[in-house]
Amino acid sequence: MAAEFVIARTFDAPRQRVWDAWTKPEQFAQWFGPKGVKTTSLLFEFHVGGRQHARMEGPDGSRMWGLNIYREIVPIERLVWEHGFSNEKAEFGPSPFGIPWPLRLLTTVTLQDQGARTLLTLTWTPLDASEEEVRAFTEMMSSMTGGWTGTFDQLDDFLREAA
Amino acid sequence: MEDALSRQLTAIADPTRRAILARLTQGEATVAELQKPFGISQPAISRHLKVLEAAGLIEASQSAQSRPRRLKPGALRETADWIDHFRNLWSDSFDRLGAFLRSEGANPGEE
Numbered sequence: 001m002a003a004e005f006v007i008a009r010t011f012d013a014p015r016q017r018v019w020d021a022w023t024k025p026e027q028f029a030q031w032f033g034p035k036g037v038k039t040t041s042l043l044f045e046f047h048v049g050g051r052q053h054a055r056m057e058g059p060d061g062s063r064m065w066g067l068n069i070y071r072e073i074v075p076i077e078r079l080v081w082e083h084g085f086s087n088e089k090a091e092f093g094p095s096p097f098g099i100p101w102p103l104r105l106l107t108t109v110t111l112q113d114q115g116a117r118t119l120l121t122l123t124w125t126p127l128d129a130s131e132e133e134v135r136a137f138t139e140m141m142s143s144m145t146g147g148w149t150g151t152f153d154q155l156d157d158f159l160r161e162a163a
Numbered sequence: 164m165e166d167a168l169s170r171q172l173t174a175i176a177d178p179t180r181r182a183i184l185a186r187l188t189q190g191e192a193t194v195a196e197l198q199k200p201f202g203i204s205q206p207a208i209s210r211h212l213k214v215l216e217a218a219g220l221i222e223a224s225q226s227a228q229s230r231p232r233r234l235k236p237g238a239l240r241e242t243a244d245w246i247d248h249f250r251n252l253w254s255d256s257f258d259r260l261g262a263f264l265r266s267e268g269a270n271p272g273e274e
Contacts, residue, residue, distance in 0.1 A: 009257045021260060031259035034248035058248070077184055100176070134217060143183040 102129035174218035191233035
């Protein structure tokens with residue numbers, strides 16, 4: 001079975017507006033990024049082969065970089081890019097989590113009409129990854145499996161009780 | 164790989180060490196108690212414990228001669244936070260994208 005992370009959401013807006021939100025830097029910056037993390041866009045080259053590079057700062061000041069390279073752009077339908085952890089210089093780099101992790105993930109976003117609304121589907125698939133890296137990816141992205149997530153959930157409970 | 168976060172990440176990269184941490188969430192345990200379920204030698208367990216101690220994730224209690232190991236509360240907070248941020252990247256972002264699409268910024272000329 002291919003390792004794949006899929007997330008879908010219906011947005012109350014036509015496809016063109018959803019597309020603009022992904023492809024116009026000033027719009028993208030207004031919504032993208034993990035909660036509690038300050039995301040700063042450093043490069044936004046919107047064309048096939050172009051790079052998107054961003055810095056993420058956690059609440060404690062720790063930093064990470066992300067890099068995307070666009071592979072396919074089909075207006076208001078389909079957007080494909082390679083995603084990976086990066087460094088200050090916009091080069092792909094190993095994950096800052098220190099675990100085996102795919103160097104690159106293929107990200108595919110598709111938009112479909114649902115009446116006046118838009119169904120957005122995003123998939124993440126490891127690219128050129130070893131079996132161990134694929135396993136780490138599957139474990140971390142699935143909230144159902146044991147492994148780490150289980151460990152962290154228990155730790156969470158423990159830390160709450162200890163507090 | 165020198166800072167505290169890197170040491171933590173190296174420590175939890177190993178499945179046996181993650182299992183030891185999971186066991187210690189149930190309460191403190193001696194080296195002998197930790198060794199049993201994993202079926203590995205005492206030197207091997209001690210090596211894993213040393214890595215976890217160096218990373219500041221566990222500590223040895225002084226209360227008994229067997230020096231049972233226990234978790235240091237809050238030790239993994241930073242790492243767990245980053246991993247959560249990353250795992251929730253898309254669901255968090257989609258929440259905000261939905262709000263953004265309903266806002267004026269995404270709807271020019273329709274005020």
